[in-house]
Each structure stands twice: as C-alpha cells, then as structure tokens.
Amino acid sequence: MNATVRARGFAALTAGAVVVAGMVLAPAAASAAERVVLSKGHADAVDVRYRDGKLSLQVNDDTVSPAVVRDPADVTFQVLPEAAMAVPDDPRFAFLGPAGSQIWLLPMTQDPALLWPGWNTTTLNSGVFEGDKVRLSLVDVQGPGNVTLFTQDSFGGPIIKFRSDDGLPDAIDVPVHTHAHANWAFSALGSYTLKFQADATLTDRTTVSTGPVDYSFIVGEATGGGPETSLSVSGMADEYQPNDTVTLTAVQTPQTELDRYQWLSRCPGAADWTIIAGEAGSRYSFTATRELNACEYVAKLYDDQAVAATSEPVTLWVAFPPQEPGTSQTITASIDETQGSLVISVNPDDRAVVLPPAQLNTAGDRWESNGELRPVTVTDTRAGQPGWSASGQMPADFTGPDDATFSAGYLGWTPQVLAQGVGQGVVAGPEVAPYVIGSGGGLGNSAELGSAPSGAGRGTAQLGAGLRLSLPTETAPGTYTATLTLTAI
Missing domain, CATH: 2.60.40.10 (Immunoglobulins)
Known part of the structure; x- marks a missing residue:
C-alpha cells in the first residue's frame, strides 16, 4: 500500500543530533522467548555493552516502562507508513535520491507518531577501552532499497554516518557514555536486515568484537501471520x-x-x-x-x-498511615509541573574574559594565550526531564585596532563541569582545538559545552572551560574582542 507523503521536511531537524552522556537507570532483562515489533517511542536500537570480557550489541527498549533489554534477534523495528516524505529540493540532500522522490525517514528529533531509534554506550565505563571509545560499523544492508543514517549540523547540512549505496562497511568512533540519535532514511518499502558490529581495544591492547549482528527492519505495513497482540x-x-x-x-x-x-x-x-x-x-x-x-x-x-x-x-496496595498525635498538623508543599523551563545564564557582573597577552610558543610559529571561561549556569526545572545540551559559538570574528580582525576559529576550549545537583549526570563536552588549516576546529562553529541525559537532567549545574588562543605570527598587534553566544536545548 502506498503511503501518503507527509507534509514534513528537514527544517525541524536542524537543531542537531541529540547526543547526551551520563548514567542511565538499568533496564530489566527481557524473556528470551519474547518477540516484539517496535514502531513508536524511544529505543536505543544499537546498545553497546561490555560484561565479563565480552562486547555485545543489545536493544534497550524504552517504549515500555520500565525499559527492557532485548536481544536484537527478538526485535523487529517498524518504519510506519507515516514516515514517508519527499526528498527536499536541496542539493545537499541529493544523496537521498532525486528531489521530490519518496523516502521513509525516522527523524533524529523525536516524533511521537514514529519510532525514535539511536545508539548508546552509556553503560560502558571509562578507563576500560583505549581512547575511551568503541568503533561502531554498519557492515551490510540487505533489502529492497538504500539505507542512510545521517545527522545535521547547526545550519541543517547533512553529516553522513552510514550509507549503504556507496560501499560498506562504514564506521564511526563512539566515545563511552554517549547516547546519540540520527536520521534513518530508507529508499523503498519492504523488509531489511542491517548488520551492525562493534569493535574496541582494551587498555591492555586486547581487541574485542561483537561480530556482525542482524537487525530486522520493516518499512511500511507489517505483513500478516505474526503473533496475536x-x-x-x-x-x-x-x-x-x-x-x-x-x-x-x-x-x-x-x-x-x-x-x-x-x-x-x-x-x-x-x-x-x-x-x-x-x-x-x-x-x-x-x-x-x-x-x-x-x-x-x-x-x-x-x-x-x-x-x-x-x-x-x-x-493496588496502600499502606496504613502511622498513628499521629492529636496535636500534629500535616503540611503539604507542591511545585506546579507546568511552570518548569530550561535556562542558561551567566552572572552579569562576571561575564568578561580577559586573556593574558599572547606569547610565542616554544616552536616560535604561533602566538598563544590561555585563560578560563567565566562560569555558565544551566537550570532545568521541566517536569518531563528530557535532558539538555548547552553549546557555545562565536558567530563573528575578533575585531581590533584599525579594523584589524582574526578568525573566531583560532580560539578553542576544554569544557569542564564545575558543579551539579545530585543525580544530574552532567558531563563536559569534547575538547575543541583552535583552528588548524586542513583539519578545522575552533569556536567559529557551534561546540558542546556540556550535556545532561534524558531522565536525569533536572536541577542546576555550573559549567566552565579552559580557553586556548593560537594565532598566526603575522597577526597585527593590538587588543581584540569578540562575543561568545551560549545556548541550551
């Protein structure tokens, strides 16, 4: 059955992939004989785990409460007909097919009417793997069409992670304590088998691998003959x-x-x-x-x-209340769950960063200076506890005397968590080095300062960062200023 193309494009997806880190509540284990079809709600489809010296891939099924850990062999992921959309008339998305052609897309930002799959390494501990990372690969795709997983940058441009029509395997390095989502695009209706594999090197140089693991997807209506509901x-x-x-x-x-x-x-x-x-x-x-x-x-x-x-x-079993003296009083306090919000702020009296005068580095080929970002406060009082990500960017260059300028990309940072509430699970964002020709970098692009995981971000946290300025030696002398813009989503 042909699905109606939804009036939906990529504009709603330009906020970027949701990538958070921290501790998560341990889900219950599922019965080995229990087979499920997941078509709506959140699931860590590719859940990387390490136990007793073995690396494995599981499915953390968060469509139920409490969450359940399942064997991928017991799960079918369904891309509902409502996921149909037209490829936008934008050359950046030509890898999905001709403009106007139909694809079926599970977006990287949650749509309650569709499945929201992602990958997850939050149960992996630091200090176990070299570089505190594992390599996740899409080894093979079998099905009637092409499959592409991609995120988007702050300007909505695609960042392809896995793509089946230009040669597999494709691989990405995923840090431990990572929870990430992407757009999952399928070019045709029907049944697919995606083979994922995780590999890592332990700190003792031993290598571990899951080997290829089959993940079953069905795009469109499920075929008959399945188990009764x-x-x-x-x-x-x-x-x-x-x-x-x-x-x-x-x-x-x-x-x-x-x-x-x-x-x-x-x-x-x-x-x-x-x-x-x-x-x-x-x-x-x-x-x-x-x-x-x-x-x-x-x-x-x-x-x-x-x-x-x-x-x-x-x-339902309700406990008998303890006997209270006749002179006691009961006092009840409440917080209106509709009044919550996510706020990022800095102290108006402590918002100026003055870096020390730049000095030549030991190689004599760069002017360099180091300093500290002033504390940034993130307060989340939302009842749903969806988690958050705080980021910073310098949208304009540094300006100095006589209209002299240098790129904001020459400033980098090393984020830090200065303080957080009990159970928040806030983690610092990755280090961003100053711009280097050929490899990019710097705060001219949006960079994550810190994040809190879904279900545990409620409260107040304080973030900071070590700043590093690295300039070419031909930069004109003088005092330069620029503005760092901070956001939280």
Missing part, C-alpha cells in the same frame, strides 16, 4: 503511601498502531468491573488513597468496536 499493565509498585501518584501503562506485545484503550477497576466487595470514565489512552494516573486499597485494575485495547486484547489484573 497481548496486553499487560506495567508501573504498579508493591506498595504506595496515601496521596502517592500511581501511573499505570498498558503495554502491547507486539506493538501495533491501535491506540484506543479502556481502563476498568474492581474494588473489594464489588462483583463487576467498573469503566473508568475519560481514560482512553495507554496511561492512567491517579492518587492512591486508603479507600482504594486492594482494588484491581485492567486495561483493554480496542480495534474499532472489538476488543483486541485484555490485560491481566494488577492490584
């Missing part, structure tokens, strides 16, 4: 205190496009189940009270008017 309810804790929030999630296995649910409850003494009015989504949240103790809850999934699946009941 089952439904379960996750999120019920062993016990709640009165006034705790209970959040239950209906989980489909395998995942389908059906999205209409019904929630029902049955409390002690009741013979029949009661429909919970107004709850038709996959999640149901409510407040635990003593009156609800021992009540049962089920979810039903509907296909039009027919029930497609019904979950097993889960039971």
Whole structure:
C-alpha cells in the first residue's frame, strides 16, 4: 500500500543530533522467548555493552516502562507508513535520491507518531577501552532499497554516518557514555536486515568484537501471520503511601498502531468491573488513597468496536498511615509541573574574559594565550526531564585596532563541569582545538559545552572551560574582542 507523503521536511531537524552522556537507570532483562515489533517511542536500537570480557550489541527498549533489554534477534523495528516524505529540493540532500522522490525517514528529533531509534554506550565505563571509545560499523544492508543514517549540523547540512549505496562497511568512533540519535532514511518499502558490529581495544591492547549482528527492519505495513497482540499493565509498585501518584501503562506485545484503550477497576466487595470514565489512552494516573486499597485494575485495547486484547489484573496496595498525635498538623508543599523551563545564564557582573597577552610558543610559529571561561549556569526545572545540551559559538570574528580582525576559529576550549545537583549526570563536552588549516576546529562553529541525559537532567549545574588562543605570527598587534553566544536545548 502506498503511503501518503507527509507534509514534513528537514527544517525541524536542524537543531542537531541529540547526543547526551551520563548514567542511565538499568533496564530489566527481557524473556528470551519474547518477540516484539517496535514502531513508536524511544529505543536505543544499537546498545553497546561490555560484561565479563565480552562486547555485545543489545536493544534497550524504552517504549515500555520500565525499559527492557532485548536481544536484537527478538526485535523487529517498524518504519510506519507515516514516515514517508519527499526528498527536499536541496542539493545537499541529493544523496537521498532525486528531489521530490519518496523516502521513509525516522527523524533524529523525536516524533511521537514514529519510532525514535539511536545508539548508546552509556553503560560502558571509562578507563576500560583505549581512547575511551568503541568503533561502531554498519557492515551490510540487505533489502529492497538504500539505507542512510545521517545527522545535521547547526545550519541543517547533512553529516553522513552510514550509507549503504556507496560501499560498506562504514564506521564511526563512539566515545563511552554517549547516547546519540540520527536520521534513518530508507529508499523503498519492504523488509531489511542491517548488520551492525562493534569493535574496541582494551587498555591492555586486547581487541574485542561483537561480530556482525542482524537487525530486522520493516518499512511500511507489517505483513500478516505474526503473533496475536497481548496486553499487560506495567508501573504498579508493591506498595504506595496515601496521596502517592500511581501511573499505570498498558503495554502491547507486539506493538501495533491501535491506540484506543479502556481502563476498568474492581474494588473489594464489588462483583463487576467498573469503566473508568475519560481514560482512553495507554496511561492512567491517579492518587492512591486508603479507600482504594486492594482494588484491581485492567486495561483493554480496542480495534474499532472489538476488543483486541485484555490485560491481566494488577492490584493496588496502600499502606496504613502511622498513628499521629492529636496535636500534629500535616503540611503539604507542591511545585506546579507546568511552570518548569530550561535556562542558561551567566552572572552579569562576571561575564568578561580577559586573556593574558599572547606569547610565542616554544616552536616560535604561533602566538598563544590561555585563560578560563567565566562560569555558565544551566537550570532545568521541566517536569518531563528530557535532558539538555548547552553549546557555545562565536558567530563573528575578533575585531581590533584599525579594523584589524582574526578568525573566531583560532580560539578553542576544554569544557569542564564545575558543579551539579545530585543525580544530574552532567558531563563536559569534547575538547575543541583552535583552528588548524586542513583539519578545522575552533569556536567559529557551534561546540558542546556540556550535556545532561534524558531522565536525569533536572536541577542546576555550573559549567566552565579552559580557553586556548593560537594565532598566526603575522597577526597585527593590538587588543581584540569578540562575543561568545551560549545556548541550551
């Protein structure tokens, strides 16, 4: 079936790939016999792990709560028909095909209606691998069309990571503690097998490899003959205190496009189940009270008017509150979750950086000076805790006397985390060396100062950086100034 091309282009993707680092909550292990189709939500499709001297590739399935670790052999990734779009009339994207031709694209910024796959090394520890990195390769692609994975720079230009139509394998080096997303583009409908492989060298010079691992993708409608959909309810804790929030999630296995649910409850003494009015989504949240103790809850999934699946009941247990003296008072404080925001700031009285006068380096071929960026504060109070990335760029050159200038790219930095809240998991961005002919560099382009992972970025962190200026010897003497612009997304 031909899918309708969505009115969607690349303009929404120009913010750049989401690449964060830090600790993540360990997901539960899945049953070896459990096979799933993932078509919506977040998943670390290529999840690199190292345990007991062995490197492996897994799937960190974050479409369910709590997240589940799965064997790639048990997962089919579905690119829904809604992912169809036209190749833009922009020569930068000619590698995707002729302008106006149809592709199916999973974007690097999350679209709730589509799957959001990425790669992940956040469980890998520092000091285990040479260079604190692993090499991730796309070894082979089998299917009816071409497959390309690419990110985009701050101006929306493509940065190709893996591309099947110009020769494989393709490889990238991925630092440990990295969580990244890209655009996944497929040129034709049908079934694909992507073979990924991870390789690394341990600090004792021993090499380890996963070997090629098959990943199954289907672009378009899933073919028939698959397992029937089952439904379960996750999120019920062993016990709640009165006034705790209970959040239950209906989980489909395998995942389908059906999205209409019904929630029902049955409390002690009741013979029949009661429909919970107004709850038709996959999640149901409510407040635990003593009156609800021992009540049962089920979810039903509907296909039009027919029930497609019904979950097993889960039971709510609410603890008895401790006895309090008759003279006590209960004081409740709350924070409005709708008032959260992400703010990056500097102290208005501490925002000027004065580098020491440049000196000739030991080779006598560059003027160099070193200094420190003034502290930068990032505060995230958003309830969803989506994580964040703070970056800096000098959009204009340094200017000096008599209209003399030199490129902002001659300034580089080494980011640092000066302070952070408990559990934030903030990490410093990579070092950016000053510009060198033939290899680029410098802060004339956007560079990451620091980042916090999804689910753990809430709070206040303070970032800094060591600055290094390296200039050609022909630079005219004088005092030069430029402005560093800081952003957080």
